[in-house]
Amino acid sequence: xxxxxxxxxxxxxxxxxxxxxxxxxxxxxxxxxxxxxxxxxxxxxxxxxxxxxxxxxxxxxxxxxxxxxxxxxxxxxxxxxxxxxxxxxxxxxxxxxxxxxxxxxxxxxxxxxxxxxxxxxxxxxxxxxxxxxxxxxxxxxxxxxxxxxxxxxxxxxxxxxxxxxxxxxxxxxxxxxxxxxxxxxxxxxxxxxxxxxxxxx
Amino acid sequence: xxxxxxxxxxxxxxxxxxxxxxxxxxxxxxxxxxxxxxxxxxxxxxxxxxxxxxxxxxxxxxxxxxxxxxxxxxxxxxxxxxxxxxxxxxxxxxxxxxxxxxxxxxxxxxxxxxxxxxxxxxxxxxxxxxxxxxxxxxxxxxxxxxxxxxxxxxxxxxxxxxxxxxxxxxxxxxxxxxxxxxxxxxxxxxxxxxxxxxxxxxxxxxxxxxxxxxxxxxxxxxxxxxxxxxxxxxxxxxxxxxxxxxxxxxxxxxxxxxxxxxxxxxxxxxxxxxxxxxxxxxxxxxxxxxxxxxxxxxxxxxxxxxxxxxxxxxxxxxxxxxxxxxxxxxxxxxxxxxxxxxxxxxxxxxxxxxxx
Numbered sequence: 170x171x172x173x174x175x176x177x178x179x180x181x182x183x184x185x186x187x188x189x190x191x192x193x194x195x196x197x198x199x200x201x202x203x204x205x206x207x208x209x210x211x212x213x214x215x216x217x218x219x220x221x222x223x224x225x226x227x228x229x230x231x232x233x234x235x236x237x238x239x240x241x242x243x244x245x246x247x248x249x250x251x252x253x254x255x256x257x258x259x260x261x262x263x264x265x266x267x268x269x270x271x272x273x274x275x276x277x278x279x280x281x282x283x284x285x286x287x288x289x290x291x292x293x294x295x296x297x298x299x300x301x302x303x304x305x306x307x308x309x310x311x312x313x314x315x316x317x318x319x320x321x322x323x324x325x326x327x328x329x330x331x332x333x334x335x336x337x338x339x340x341x342x343x344x345x346x347x348x349x350x351x352x353x354x355x356x357x358x359x360x361x362x363x364x365x366x367x368x369x370x
Numbered sequence: 371x372x373x374x375x376x377x378x379x380x381x382x383x384x385x386x387x388x389x390x391x392x393x394x395x396x397x398x399x400x401x402x403x404x405x406x407x408x409x410x411x412x413x414x415x416x417x418x419x420x421x422x423x424x425x426x427x428x429x430x431x432x433x434x435x436x437x438x439x440x441x442x443x444x445x446x447x448x449x450x451x452x453x454x455x456x457x458x459x460x461x462x463x464x465x466x467x468x469x470x471x472x473x474x475x476x477x478x479x480x481x482x483x484x485x486x487x488x489x490x491x492x493x494x495x496x497x498x499x500x501x502x503x504x505x506x507x508x509x510x511x512x513x514x515x516x517x518x519x520x521x522x523x524x525x526x527x528x529x530x531x532x533x534x535x536x537x538x539x540x541x542x543x544x545x546x547x548x549x550x551x552x553x554x555x556x557x558x559x560x561x562x563x564x565x566x567x568x569x570x571x572x573x574x575x576x577x578x579x580x581x582x583x584x585x586x587x588x589x590x591x592x593x594x595x596x597x598x599x600x601x602x603x604x605x606x607x608x609x610x611x612x613x614x615x616x617x618x619x620x621x622x623x624x625x626x627x628x629x630x631x632x633x634x635x636x637x638x639x640x641x642x643x644x645x646x647x648x649x650x651x652x653x654x655x656x657x658x659x660x661x662x663x664x665x666x667x668x669x670x671x672x673x674x675x676x677x678x679x680x681x682x683x684x685x686x687x688x689x690x691x692x693x694x695x696x697x698x699x700x701x702x703x704x705x706x707x708x709x710x711x712x713x714x715x716x717x718x719x720x721x722x723x724x725x726x
Contacts, residue, residue, distance in 0.1 A: 179421055179423060179491075181425060182423065182425050182487060182489060183425050183427075183616065184705075185555065185614070190531040190532070191528075191531060191532050193421075193528070193531055194526060194527070194528045194531055195528065198426070198505075201425070203705075204701070206425050206426055207425065207426040207505075208423065208424060208425040208426070209423075209424040209425075209508075209509070209512065210421060210422075210423050210424075211421060211422045211423075211512060211516055212420065212421040212526055212531070213419055213420060213421065213519055213520070213523050213524075213525070213526060214523045214524050214525070214526055215417065215418060215419060215420045215492075215493070215523055216420040216421055216491075216526070217526070285398075285413065287411065288410060288411050288412070289408065289409070289410050289411070290408070290409050290411075291407060291408055292404075292407045292408070292409060293407070295406075295407040296407040299406075299407065331402075331409055332375075332400070332402075332409070332411060333375055333393060333402070334374070334375075
């Protein structure tokens with residue numbers, strides 16, 4: 170029997186009206202029939218794919234069957250690849266080809282064990298470089314920011330950088346600039362100190 | 371060694387501190403939003419992408435108009451400084467360089483081409499792709515992404531799309547348009563916007579009058595108009611949120627705010643220069659105001675330039691805003707006349723349930 174399901178239409182983001190299917194997957198820009206704005210709409214088979222039914226986990230029928238760690242009355246179907254706990258089909262999370270439980274996912278995200286769960290990163294190299302360069306606009310602030318830049322660069326040296334691979338060049342540049350600034354202040358303070366010390370004033 | 375991520379065309383810089391970019395991996399698209407020294411990532415797995423939608427916007431045109439207007443004002447000042455005020459060469463060169471910088475910006479904007487908004491849709495979200503802000507870059511990016519997705523999902527030929535007769539009854543909850551956060555969108559007629567743009571035009575007229583006929587009533591009137599601009603701007607900003615107004619009309623309110631800030635800063639500089647010229651008048655705030663009202667703005671070059679800027683800026687934004695508002699309301703009236711519910715049901719054959 171032919172199955173029929175409803176597919177919500179694409180909507181023009183300008184006039185928020187539904188777009189007819191015939192203007193999708195055209196080789197070039199077309200016009201929205203309602204507001205006449207130029208659009209390009211590309212649809213893929215996932216658009217028409219029905220949403221899969223969620224798994225609920227089978228109930229244990231006999232004492233011989235192993236139960237899920239989180240749902241003792243549900244039948245265990247797989248072991249967590251990370252912690253080894255038995256999982257029912259509800260708790261089993263297919264993550265990158267592995268079967269992982271929700272606690273391991275949460276812990277992995279917190280400890281940055283799973284790269285694909287990393288949604289936010291602080292770029293210590295950019296921070297150190299900004300602290301080293303920006304205060305040069307008014308030189309006086311470098312007295313405070315240069316040591317901070319040096320600290321941030323050293324502290325963040327081993328921290329994971331951007332997901333897009335990059336070298337440590339920014340760290341090195343920040344350290345060099347900060348050291349020059351610190352050296353400049355040391356020289357300046359030394360000159361002032363020696364002048365006062367020798368009673369020149 | 372094969373790279374894990376391939377950079378896709380398109381990159382959007384926000385002021386100095388923000389960058390949006392798009393990258394393609396083997397199994398997902400990565401959208402990076404960098405603000406300062408923090409990066410935020412959003413992944414869209416290629417198996418889940420339902421559609422990519424790109425629609426042209428008017429941002430590029432607006433920027434061209436603004437930059438063109440600024441260049442025109444700067445060239446006007448340059449011409450006056452050269453022929454009428456007889457500035458020194460150094461001053462003329464400085465103005466020329468300033469105009470050249472804005473001209474370079476205009477050239478870059480024109481060369482980059484028209485702007486667009488891009489969205490990627492999956493089963494659970496419709497997310498913007500902010501880095502694809504120019505049509506040229508967006509088309510190149512889609513040309514790279516599309517074959518990769520089709521190699522995983524397959525393709526939907528256009529002939530197959532043409533054969534779909536679809537009726538879709540939207541659930542009652544979502545029958546009205548919604549923002550991406552699910553908040554209902556309302557029609558906004560723009561009373562506050564009309565008030566704001568009218569005040570801006572009034573301020574342009576006031577600025578001309580103040581240049582030639584400065585007195586207490588006109589000066590007070592200017593303050594009242596500025597207050598009106600501020601109040602109507604706040605009302606417009608609140609009312610346009612989650613409304614059906616186009617983004618270009620909404621942005622006009624923010625451009626008005628930028629103009630108001632520029633007027634405030636320019637006014638402050640004007641007072642500062644006045645007190646430098648007439649230090650004997652600076653004994654209290656009222657004394658400064660009285661002295662300024664009695665002074666002739668035509669005696670000060672900065673004052674003339676400031677008045678030209680205020681007049682031109684207010685008139686430009688006010689007129690553009692009114693035109694956009696009229697078009698918005700006309701468009702809404704047309705839609706109301708042509709209204710009808712869209713119903714589409716997909717009649718797409720899928721696997722037979724019994725055959726699984």
